[in-house]
Amino acid sequence: MNPPVAQSTEQASPAWVMELRRTMVGIGKSPSTMFGLGLIAMHVIIALTVALWAPYSPIATNPAAILKSPSVQHWLGTDSLGRDIFSRVVYGGQFSLGLSIMAAVFCVVIGGTLGMLAAFYRGWFDEALMRLVDAVLSVPTILALLLVVSLMGNGPVVIAVAATVVYAPAVARVARAATLQVVELDYVTAAKGRGESGAAIILREILPNVLDVLLVELAMKASWILLLVSSLSFLGFGANPPTPDWGLMVSENRTLLSVRPWGTVAPIIALGTLIIGFNLAADGLAKIRGVDRAGAV
Amino acid sequence: MTQIDIDGLTVTYASAQGDIPVLSQVSVSIGAGESVAIIGESGSGKSTLAAAIMGFLRTGSSVRAGELRLDGEDVLSASNRRLREMRRGVVSLVPQNAGHALTPSMTIGRQIAEALPGFPGQGAAEMRAEVVRLLGEVKLPTPEAIFDRYPHQLSGGQQQRAAIAMGLASRPKILVLDEPTTGLDVVTQASILKLIGSLRAAHNMSIVLVSHDLGVVAHLCERAVVLYAGQVVEDADTRTLLAAPSHLYSQALISAIPSTGRPGLPLGLPGTPPHPRPLLAGETAADPISESELQGWRQHAAAAKKEFRPYRPVATNAPVLRVKELSVDYRRKPDGVSGPTVAGVSFEIQKGEILALIGESGSGKSTIASAIAGLRPLAAGSIELIDPESGSTVDLSRPVKRRSRRTLSSVQLVFQNADTSLNPRRSIQDSIERPLRLFLRIAGTKLHEKRDAIMRDVGLNREFAHRLPSQLSGGQRQRVGIARSIATSPKVILADEVVSALDVSVQASVLRLIDDVRREHELSVLFVAHDLAVVRGLADRLIVLHLGRIVEQGTVEDIFAGPNHPYTRTLIDSILDPDPDAVSPVDEVEIAMPTQPPLLGTAFADRYPSASGNRHPSTVDFGNGHLINTHLTRAELLALPHNNRANPAPSDSAKDVQ
Numbered sequence: 001m002n003p004p005v006a007q008s009t010e011q012a013s014p015a016w017v018m019e020l021r022r023t024m025v026g027i028g029k030s031p032s033t034m035f036g037l038g039l040i041a042m043h044v045i046i047a048l049t050v051a052l053w054a055p056y057s058p059i060a061t062n063p064a065a066i067l068k069s070p071s072v073q074h075w076l077g078t079d080s081l082g083r084d085i086f087s088r089v090v091y092g093g094q095f096s097l098g099l100s101i102m103a104a105v106f107c108v109v110i111g112g113t114l115g116m117l118a119a120f121y122r123g124w125f126d127e128a129l130m131r132l133v134d135a136v137l138s139v140p141t142i143l144a145l146l147l148v149v150s151l152m153g154n155g156p157v158v159i160a161v162a163a164t165v166v167y168a169p170a171v172a173r174v175a176r177a178a179t180l181q182v183v184e185l186d187y188v189t190a191a192k193g194r195g196e197s198g199a200a201i202i203l204r205e206i207l208p209n210v211l212d213v214l215l216v217e218l219a220m221k222a223s224w225i226l227l228l229v230s231s232l233s234f235l236g237f238g239a240n241p242p243t244p245d246w247g248l249m250v251s252e253n254r255t256l257l258s259v260r261p262w263g264t265v266a267p268i269i270a271l272g273t274l275i276i277g278f279n280l281a282a283d284g285l286a287k288i289r290g291v292d293r294a295g296a297v
Numbered sequence: 298m299t300q301i302d303i304d305g306l307t308v309t310y311a312s313a314q315g316d317i318p319v320l321s322q323v324s325v326s327i328g329a330g331e332s333v334a335i336i337g338e339s340g341s342g343k344s345t346l347a348a349a350i351m352g353f354l355r356t357g358s359s360v361r362a363g364e365l366r367l368d369g370e371d372v373l374s375a376s377n378r379r380l381r382e383m384r385r386g387v388v389s390l391v392p393q394n395a396g397h398a399l400t401p402s403m404t405i406g407r408q409i410a411e412a413l414p415g416f417p418g419q420g421a422a423e424m425r426a427e428v429v430r431l432l433g434e435v436k437l438p439t440p441e442a443i444f445d446r447y448p449h450q451l452s453g454g455q456q457q458r459a460a461i462a463m464g465l466a467s468r469p470k471i472l473v474l475d476e477p478t479t480g481l482d483v484v485t486q487a488s489i490l491k492l493i494g495s496l497r498a499a500h501n502m503s504i505v506l507v508s509h510d511l512g513v514v515a516h517l518c519e520r521a522v523v524l525y526a527g528q529v530v531e532d533a534d535t536r537t538l539l540a541a542p543s544h545l546y547s548q549a550l551i552s553a554i555p556s557t558g559r560p561g562l563p564l565g566l567p568g569t570p571p572h573p574r575p576l577l578a579g580e581t582a583a584d585p586i587s588e589s590e591l592q593g594w595r596q597h598a599a600a601a602k603k604e605f606r607p608y609r610p611v612a613t614n615a616p617v618l619r620v621k622e623l624s625v626d627y628r629r630k631p632d633g634v635s636g637p638t639v640a641g642v643s644f645e646i647q648k649g650e651i652l653a654l655i656g657e658s659g660s661g662k663s664t665i666a667s668a669i670a671g672l673r674p675l676a677a678g679s680i681e682l683i684d685p686e687s688g689s690t691v692d693l694s695r696p697v698k699r700r701s702r703r704t705l706s707s708v709q710l711v712f713q714n715a716d717t718s719l720n721p722r723r724s725i726q727d728s729i730e731r732p733l734r735l736f737l738r739i740a741g742t743k744l745h746e747k748r749d750a751i752m753r754d755v756g757l758n759r760e761f762a763h764r765l766p767s768q769l770s771g772g773q774r775q776r777v778g779i780a781r782s783i784a785t786s787p788k789v790i791l792a793d794e795v796v797s798a799l800d801v802s803v804q805a806s807v808l809r810l811i812d813d814v815r816r817e818h819e820l821s822v823l824f825v826a827h828d829l830a831v832v833r834g835l836a837d838r839l840i841v842l843h844l845g846r847i848v849e850q851g852t853v854e855d856i857f858a859g860p861n862h863p864y865t866r867t868l869i870d871s872i873l874d875p876d877p878d879a880v881s882p883v884d885e886v887e888i889a890m891p892t893q894p895p896l897l898g899t900a901f902a903d904r905y906p907s908a909s910g911n912r913h914p915s916t917v918d919f920g921n922g923h924l925i926n927t928h929l930t931r932a933e934l935l936a937l938p939h940n941n942r943a944n945p946a947p948s949d950s951a952k953d954v955q
Contacts, residue, residue: 186718195705208722
């Protein structure tokens, strides 16, 4: 006798399509997540299509129009070298946004891999890695970065690598915690029982189940690194003048804050909206995907 | 006088689709001193009903219609302050998992004192005396000492007793028990139920018992309310309900439950939870149970009579797995007090046989299964896989990493919890195809054909292939687990508590599936379980484990007939059949058993002293492979009371043992 066969009527689609649909529906229902993703999208689009928006070259000086107030010609006025502030704000995202997204991807790939390996193999590797993580996390981020930049120069690759070294340990710790919960589960035991290799278990069984955590970390770390890179520029160790960069602009125009506030406030608003966007997106995705952010560093 | 009066209660849960009814037009009234069970499968709304009686609604739930009165007082319109007062004198809850319900950082005594009616005004000495009295009333040993203990220092059964004491502390008129024994071992369960029964008589309380276990209900309640999809389908006294259920659903549910009085495998319910449509504004009741559902149960009831599969053991004599003097040690180093976790375990599994490994939690039964699977290192002993045709053997003492692909595919695991044994991010087809790709190295059409054939074998529709585990019911998930394990035509399946997480009504169909596949494929199954009633109609032979040592082994018939090791006897006596007349002979006080494996001798020498003065177990052979490892002599074993439970009348099928 055959056991009763359960009936199903709905047409099934592949697993990842359903997961994606679930996430999209979740985003659709969460105004704050949509707003956050919208802010990120806006900044990314502007950074990719700067020429369409900027009326002037961001680096062209104009001795005839120094420290102008906002007008029809210069929407946000000009700075002390006569450069159009609106054009500089439009261009100002390119350097820090590109750099922080690149560095955040490095962080998550390297930190995530190390964290999963540590939680899966445990033993001396886990112990050594976690003590190293503790050591790195105890060093003040900005100081470590200043040290690296002053020793090795402020090229974008140097900054990205330095930011990875500083932030990947935190990602490793989060990935390790998430993996520890997964390795306990029976489907991992089942895979071990099938004699699967460590790499296969991590890629097939563990990664899909910690991917949500890693995506949320990506958004969080992108926002942190953006702030960090802008701080470096502000301190004069990031973008080189005359590159238009928000952190650098705040630094250049800060002495005129009380008389010509637009030169300082405009880049701050640009930077702030992007960071808010990253944070809202990270929180919203965490909620939609059911990621517990309580343990995050 | 009516103590609980529920009239037309409809509770909905807000979901994305709308307000889904959880309870629909539920009307129940319970008198003072009455003991009523609320029965239903998971998702039937029974816990929501119990919570509503306590005045709790889960976030997102709301009352659509109806009234709920406790002791004449309206609960649904009561203020939060009044509800709190009512929970301290009118109604108390004993939660399902006392281990989670007790605060870990407070002593037992202080927690219970907070529930006293006089708290916090009462004097400390007076409160202490009262709590100690309560702890004594729930038959905890040394109540004075328990007062100052923390929850983690108590065993599961003791924690449940403490939770009951807390429920009694406010001297309630109504005690709501939410699955009070579900997480407990069978012996503990039997003694807790006895305790609840005696307390009810002493305090003249009304008892509301939420349970999915008809055995528990039969022993504790004189009336039962059967819920299906949030609707009351039957409200009858327990005796009538069990003997002659009137509703089609109750008939189907009761026919799906195995009984030791009638060994065999009943026809299980499909176990697909109903999905009521959301209620429209102004609607106060869900749609009545559809004609197609009623028709399904009608057919089921008709089929269940014919399709009952009487117990039919398989006897062969071709061992496929031999375990010799197996020892597994979790201790870091010998401590001079206790012995290894598992020691001296030897057995064989024959081809096509189901061998049940029975024991309470901590008896090492799962440890033995994972040692065979190569996931635990052995401390001593050997495990061999034998090819019955050629007689050649493969050493299974080595860990998974050092086994060949063929050996790996010959021994497969099925897990207790199908929720965690399937990767939530992988589709059903992925899970089933993985071992096929890995072991058989097939792909393309051949792979898909094989996968479809296996899914058909375990009764899963092909449309499930693309689904994720979360879109399946518990029983269906367990079918996927079984499908995955038989995919590569293994020789031995290690089934670790595969039905204990399922509703009783679904258990039967999974047990039948295991029986089907082993007969069809001549598979040998090591069936790890804690519940003798489950294996009574399925297994061919039994091994009873206590603290990692085998105390008894033999055919199921021989073990149920006795004579038995005293421990086995206790386990058999603790089985709760769904029969109000069956008397459980278990003592009220938990059987004081050692919790650590002994270094030498046997754990039972003190409780059942032998006249011979012997403390070391030896094997007493009762023939036909029925072996008892005990310090008692043959004569003493025969003199022990056995056959407390009426021996089942031999059915026709019991004779056709090959």
